[in-house]
Amino acid sequence: MTDTSAPQPAAAQAIRATQPSVFDHRLQPRLVLPLLALLIAFPLIAQATGEDFYIGVASRVLVFGLAAASLNFILGFGGMVSFGHAAFVGLGAYTVGLLMQQGITSAWLAWPLAMLMGAAFSLLVGAISLRTQGVYFIMITLAFAQMLYYLIMSFKSLGGDDGLSLPSRSDIGLGLDLGQDATFYYVVLALVSTSLLLMARVLNARFGHVLQAIKENETRMQAIGFPVYRYKLVAFTLAGAFAGLAGAMLANQGSFVGPGMLQWTQSGILLIMVILGGVGHLYGGLLGAAVFLLLEEVLAAYTVHWQLGLGAVLLIVVLVAPNGLLSLRRGMWSKR
Amino acid sequence: MNTILILEQMLNGLQFGLMLFLLAAGLTLVFGIMDMINLAHGSLYMIGAYLVASLSQATGSFWLGLGLGVLATVLVGVLLEYTILRRLYHRDHLSQVMGTFAILLMSNEIVRIIWGAQPLMLNPPAALAGPVTLMDGFSYPAYRLLIIGVGLAVALLLWLLVTRTRFGMQVRAGAANREMATAMGANVRRLFTLVFALGAALCAVAGGMLGPLLAVQVGMGESILILAFVVIVIGGIGSIRGALMGALLVGLVDTAGRTLVPLLFDKAMGPEVAANAGPAVASVLIYVLMAAVLFTKPQGLFPAHD
Numbered sequence A: 001m002t003d004t005s006a007p008q009p010a011a012a013q014a015i016r017a018t019q020p021s022v023f024d025h026r027l028q029p030r031l032v033l034p035l036l037a038l039l040i041a042f043p044l045i046a047q048a049t050g051e052d053f054y055i056g057v058a059s060r061v062l063v064f065g066l067a068a069a070s071l072n073f074i075l076g077f078g079g080m081v082s083f084g085h086a087a088f089v090g091l092g093a094y095t096v097g098l099l100m101q102q103g104i105t106s107a108w109l110a111w112p113l114a115m116l117m118g119a120a121f122s123l124l125v126g127a128i129s130l131r132t133q134g135v136y137f138i139m140i141t142l143a144f145a146q147m148l149y150y151l152i153m154s155f156k157s158l159g160g161d162d163g164l165s166l167p168s169r170s171d172i173g174l175g176l177d178l179g180q181d182a183t184f185y186y187v188v189l190a191l192v193s194t195s196l197l198l199m200a201r202v203l204n205a206r207f208g209h210v211l212q213a214i215k216e217n218e219t220r221m222q223a224i225g226f227p228v229y230r231y232k233l234v235a236f237t238l239a240g241a242f243a244g245l246a247g248a249m250l251a252n253q254g255s256f257v258g259p260g261m262l263q264w265t266q267s268g269i270l271l272i273m274v275i276l277g278g279v280g281h282l283y284g285g286l287l288g289a290a291v292f293l294l295l296e297e298v299l300a301a302y303t304v305h306w307q308l309g310l311g312a313v314l315l316i317v318v319l320v321a322p323n324g325l326l327s328l329r330r331g332m333w334s335k336r
Numbered sequence B: 001m002n003t004i005l006i007l008e009q010m011l012n013g014l015q016f017g018l019m020l021f022l023l024a025a026g027l028t029l030v031f032g033i034m035d036m037i038n039l040a041h042g043s044l045y046m047i048g049a050y051l052v053a054s055l056s057q058a059t060g061s062f063w064l065g066l067g068l069g070v071l072a073t074v075l076v077g078v079l080l081e082y083t084i085l086r087r088l089y090h091r092d093h094l095s096q097v098m099g100t101f102a103i104l105l106m107s108n109e110i111v112r113i114i115w116g117a118q119p120l121m122l123n124p125p126a127a128l129a130g131p132v133t134l135m136d137g138f139s140y141p142a143y144r145l146l147i148i149g150v151g152l153a154v155a156l157l158l159w160l161l162v163t164r165t166r167f168g169m170q171v172r173a174g175a176a177n178r179e180m181a182t183a184m185g186a187n188v189r190r191l192f193t194l195v196f197a198l199g200a201a202l203c204a205v206a207g208g209m210l211g212p213l214l215a216v217q218v219g220m221g222e223s224i225l226i227l228a229f230v231v232i233v234i235g236g237i238g239s240i241r242g243a244l245m246g247a248l249l250v251g252l253v254d255t256a257g258r259t260l261v262p263l264l265f266d267k268a269m270g271p272e273v274a275a276n277a278g279p280a281v282a283s284v285l286i287y288v289l290m291a292a293v294l295f296t297k298p299q300g301l302f303p304a305h306d
Helices: A010-018 A029-048 A051-078 A087-103 A107-129 A134-154 A181-204 A206-216 A218-224 A228-254 A264-277 A284-302 A307-321 A325-335 B001-036 B041-059 B062-083 B093-115 B142-164 B167-175 B180-184 B188-210 B220-235 B240-269 B271-296
Strands: B129-134 B138-141
Touching: A029 A181, A029 B188, A051 A087, A051 A181, A051 A206, A051 A228, A051 A264, A051 A284, A051 B240, A087 A107, A087 A228, A087 B129, A107 A218, A107 A228, A107 A264, A107 B142, A134 A325, A134 B220, A134 B271, A181 A228, A181 B142, A181 B220, A206 A218, A206 A228, A206 A325, A206 B129, A218 A284, A264 B093, A264 B220, A284 A325, A307 B093, A307 B240, B001 B041, B001 B138, B001 B142, B001 B167, B001 B220, B001 B240, B041 B062, B041 B188, B062 B188, B129 B142, B138 B142, B138 B220, B142 B167, B142 B240, B167 B180, B167 B188, B180 B188, B220 B240, B220 B271, B240 B271
Parallel strands: none
Antiparallel strands: B129 B138
């Protein structure tokens, strides 16, 4: 790992003073409100042009955006490189799937429970993993995710290898039918926006500032007297809750839950979405998910070997834009 | 009957563990010396298996195919190191994860383009196809014995290389303290390339030897890569001895767990529970082992750094 606590050259510090800090947790309403308006109008545009298919794609992007944002919350702002984040997403998805199998379809029951399950499991994983550092933290989170993956896969009542097909989407009441893609999209959009708003609030609050300070210099924070471990654990648990919510929506989006959702490659993809978008940018996860999934969509339309193109693009990004796509914007800014 | 079953499982575990060691040895050196998370290590294993399988078919000789396949994989590995990985050494772990994951995606697809989506079947050499009687009433496939033999031989060679040669001395120095090794005049750039070539060769040997036992297919590297990571974390990153111990431990626990845990559960709680929970507990065992080791000895069992 690069040592972020190393003293910065004076010039870099001068730039930092006028530029936003390394982290970027601001809401940036002037940039984002037009985007939100566009996202609200999107289903209408899609329906008008007869491209209803893309409403489903957009929901998927938003759901993965939330999953990646929840990872970015601990990775980008807390310095915790979790290589097992797909487990929390998958646990949320399986919660919805299992309840639905028992005939419980209410979203008001299933989705909060999915969040609770995600939070509970991440509390457990975090409590043990956060005692380790660096590479060992990466590996121990991976180990826990693998445990859950194999556990879920070997229980026949959970569908084993094949997973569970859900007969319908969750029932949200209020006269809304989630079975309709546009309605589902709006519910997802509302939940994802609210979640991001909440994350921004937390990151701008005292708690968030402490968390970011811990990422910058854990030893110093410890010396000042902050209960570092407890702060990190709370953040880790919060991220698990948001990941669980993303999982609940993911299960609904595809009407399916399977062990593939918990595979280590999924955790890797979530990590890549965050790196792609920008580690430590509030919207990094969302942007990364959008770029990753749309790239996949576009490439798959042209060739069955789309993974080759996707890999090439990721490789170029890693070599050209070391801090993610959102860092390019700032790079252009400071050159002016 | 029961002792024979246990003996057979021990041998299976030893065989699997030794192959894991070949993968983990390269991974632990790359990780330990270059501080590099290389998710593409499993891809070299896959590429090695494919090259050995098709070269064996082309030449008609398993051994010739193995030799040529290993050489070809070393070439691929060196090329990869020279063009891409070299640029990732000084970057943070996140960039390395993303860069090597990209390579993993690309190599999966390239293999699919060249060899197709169907798994490749590779036959063991005809002379070794049958079983060998080890003792009364206990016979064991000859080819699996050969794998154990090759695994032990390679482990011995590697040990000699690391402990008795100048190259090995530099490797150990690099794993213990990279800056100091550079300062003392080790050509770390060349060392990196050589270590990577060595890792690629070991991958190809493992892939080629396991080819006749497992299906040679796209994605075969992914699951075993994670096991190799488990091995090096348990053994201690950068330590060859740790990799060997970790690999044998993981190999034995995994293989024995898969057959013995369901048996134990069957005796203790009845077949119903055994059928459901047995396999689950067995596959989870090694990750529990890893978490336990990390929790109690975060540097692994045989740390390379002091």
